[in-house]
Amino acid sequence: MKQPQVLRYFFLTEVWERFGFYTIQTLLVLYMVSALNLSDSHAYTIIGEFTALAYIMPLLGGYLADHVLGYRFSIMLGGILLCLGYALLGVYPESIFSGLSLVILGNGLFKPNISSFLGQFYEENDARRDSGFTLFYIGINLGSFAASLLAGYMQQWLGWHACFAIASLGMLIGVITFRTSFSLLQNKGFSPRYPRFTQLPKLLAFKPHLVLMLAAIIAALFTLLNFPEITTHILKVAGVILLIGLTTLALKQSRIERKRMTALIIMLLFSVIFWGLFFEIFFSVNLFTERAVNRTIGGFTIPAVAFIALESIFIVALGPLFSLLWKHINPKTRFMTTPFKFAYGLLFSAIAFETLAFAIQHTGVGTPINATWMILFYALFVFAELFLSPIGLSMITTLSPAKYVGLMMGVWFITLGYGGALSGLLAQEATIPETIVKLADQMQIYQYAFQHFATLGFIAFVILFIAAPFITKLMFSADNSK
Numbered sequence: 257m258k259q260p261q262v263l264r265y266f267f268l269t270e271v272w273e274r275f276g277f278y279t280i281q282t283l284l285v286l287y288m289v290s291a292l293n294l295s296d297s298h299a300y301t302i303i304g305e306f307t308a309l310a311y312i313m314p315l316l317g318g319y320l321a322d323h324v325l326g327y328r329f330s331i332m333l334g335g336i337l338l339c340l341g342y343a344l345l346g347v348y349p350e351s352i353f354s355g356l357s358l359v360i361l362g363n364g365l366f367k368p369n370i371s372s373f374l375g376q377f378y379e380e381n382d383a384r385r386d387s388g389f390t391l392f393y394i395g396i397n398l399g400s401f402a403a404s405l406l407a408g409y410m411q412q413w414l415g416w417h418a419c420f421a422i423a424s425l426g427m428l429i430g431v432i433t434f435r436t437s438f439s440l441l442q443n444k445g446f447s448p449r450y451p452r453f454t455q456l457p458k459l460l461a462f463k464p465h466l467v468l469m470l471a472a473i474i475a476a477l478f479t480l481l482n483f484p485e486i487t488t489h490i491l492k493v494a495g496v497i498l499l500i501g502l503t504t505l506a507l508k509q510s511r512i513e514r515k516r517m518t519a520l521i522i523m524l525l526f527s528v529i530f531w532g533l534f535f536e537i538f539f540s541v542n543l544f545t546e547r548a549v550n551r552t553i554g555g556f557t558i559p560a561v562a563f564i565a566l567e568s569i570f571i572v573a574l575g576p577l578f579s580l581l582w583k584h585i586n587p588k589t590r591f592m593t594t595p596f597k598f599a600y601g602l603l604f605s606a607i608a609f610e611t612l613a614f615a616i617q618h619t620g621v622g623t624p625i626n627a628t629w630m631i632l633f634y635a636l637f638v639f640a641e642l643f644l645s646p647i648g649l650s651m652i653t654t655l656s657p658a659k660y661v662g663l664m665m666g667v668w669f670i671t672l673g674y675g676g677a678l679s680g681l682l683a684q685e686a687t688i689p690e691t692i693v694k695l696a697d698q699m700q701i702y703q704y705a706f707q708h709f710a711t712l713g714f715i716a717f718v719i720l721f722i723a724a725p726f727i728t729k730l731m732f733s734a735d736n737s738k
Contacts, residue, residue: 259388260377265437266370267395272430273335273366274399276342276423279407280359281307282561283419285542291416292349296687300539301484304680306356307535308491309477311673313364315666316473318372320365324466327373327445328438329456333470334366335431339424346420357477361470368666370434376444401568408559491677502667505660513657519595519730520655520664522723523648524671526598529716530644531675532682533605533709537564537637539679540686544612544702547688548695550624563630570638578642588732594651595724595731599717601644606713608636609706616703622696655731682709 284306288299321330341358344351374392378385403423410419446454453459460467480487499521506517545551546560585592615629648668656664686705688698 259384259391260440262377262437262440263374263388263391265433265440266374267392269331269335269430269434269437270370270392270395271399271402272426272433273338273370274396275403276338276427276430277359277363278400278403279410279419279423279426280342280345281538282404282407282542282564283411283416285539286411286546286560287345287416288352289543292352295690296543297684300680300683300687302352302356302481303539304677304683305481305484305487306360307538307676307679308487308673309360309480310363311676312670313360314368314669315364317361317364317366318368318666321369321372322448324447324449325365325459326447326451327369327376328441329445329447329459330365330369331373331434332431332456334362334364334369335427335434337362338366339427339431342420342424342427346417353478353481356481357474360477361473368669373445397568397571401565404565404568405562408561411561412559488677491674495674498667498670509657515730516655517657519727520651522727523595523598523651524667526602526716526720527644527648527668527671528674528678529712530598530601530605530640531672532678533602533609533713534637534641535676535679536609536683536686536709537567539683540702540705541612541633543688544686545630548616548624548699548702549627549630551627553627558627563627563634566631566634567638567641570635571642574638574642578646588728593724593728593731594647595720595727597643597647599720599724601640601642601647602713602717602720604636604640604643606710606717608633608640609710609713611636613703613706613710616699616706619699622694622699624695682712685709 285299285303288294288302289296294302317330317334321327325333337358339362341355341362344355344358347355371389371392374388375385378388407419410422414422447459450459450463453462480490502517502521502524506514506521509517542560542564545563549560549563551558551560551563612625612629612633615625619625649665652664652668653661683705685708686702688701692698692701
């Protein structure tokens with residue numbers, strides 16, 4: 257069946273957006289430590305706050321698209337801000353917070369809205385929808401994979417500034433590609449509040465309060481990044497308020513929906529722990545790979561961040577197998593319900609970190625570990641991810657009350673943000689003081705940190721595994737009452 261013409265433009269736009277964002281995400285901690293000479297601890301704090309805000313901001317971005325800017329202008333403006341943010345990161349060291357602030361807001365305006373906008377080009381119960389979004393998802397992974405694989409080589413061959421410039425140029429191509437699709441958008445995606453404006457420059461020029469609002473958001477983000485202690489407290493308070501709000505919302509539902517939503521809230525809390533461990537891939541594991549892994553093969557040195565591309569490779573390889581497995585397993589099968597799958601995800605993440613700790617312990621003192629251990633680490637972590645991440649998305653659509661699915665999907669992405677903040681805190685254990693220069697001493701710190709990460713994963717697994725039958729009962733309470 258023929259897909260909507262806009263799909264090809266949205267596909268290419270998303271490829272370039274993910275390429276730019278993953279270039280920054282994979283290189284950021286290395287850039288701060290190597291180029292800006294920040295301490296490990298300071299770098300972990302900044303990237304933790306950046307990750308948290310980058311994944312929380314789409315909630316605001318979705319609201320602005322729905323009520324103020326419209327989809328097409330939100331995506332355009334988000335892409336422009338990303339383009340400027342990437343460029344600003346490499347201009348001079350003092351510009352890093354300004355650049356990251358633009359990236360956070362740009363991601364918030366772009367990320368949730370391009371997929372939502374694509375959905376408007378399909379009719380209700382359109383048989384093409386799943387196929388179209390599958391193609392779109394391929395674009396997401398293609399851009400992420402290309403960035404993970406190439407970012408390290410770009411840095412080696414061209415330098416840090418070139419990496420940020422290429423990310424900015426790629427996003428500019430994405431913006432131009434999306435703008436080219438305007439002739440196919442019909443009357444869709446215009447600002448719901450200002451529908452008579454058909455061009456973004458005119459909208460901003462004639463409604464200057466929108467510019468002031470966006471400037472205020474950027475200023476707030478800049479402040480939060482500069483004062484991470486304040487940001488941490490704000491995130492804690494906001495988390496408590498969010499939890500109270502979700503609990504209150506659950507209590508207002510019917511008995512069956514209340515039980516299902518209770519199960520959902522419990523699972524969301526455990527997902528924060530998983531994402532806290534997951535984002536260590538970009539934090540402590542990234543620096544560990546740079547410092548303590550033998551990446552030389554046949555005289556050729558593989559960049560540390562290229563190993564992150566293994567995640568995409570294993571997802572493509574193992575994803576279809578997991579999909580086939582879930583297809584043939586009844587969702588009510590004992591020990592294979594959603595809570596148990598979440599528990600297995602935590603278990604495999606713990607095993608992955610325990611594997612790195614084992615590798616360090618059984619490698620000669622002061623000797624980098626073999627790169628094969630990193631391949632095994634990423635394979636195990638993709639097992640963890642496939643047990644939890646896609647299952648979590650499915651869980652949101654299954655357990656949320658119908659009229660709150662969109663809200664709860666936003667909450668799901670907020671858990672990624674809180675996972676990023678948690679990851680920044682956890683990574684402090686892997687901080688290598690500037691006074692410790694011997695590899696043997698550095699590896700001992702990494703070993704203890706990875707063992708602690710594994711312990712956290714194991715504890716979460718045990719608690720969730722024990723609680724899983726109770727959570728499962730809440731999930732299927734409607735069926736049990738028949």
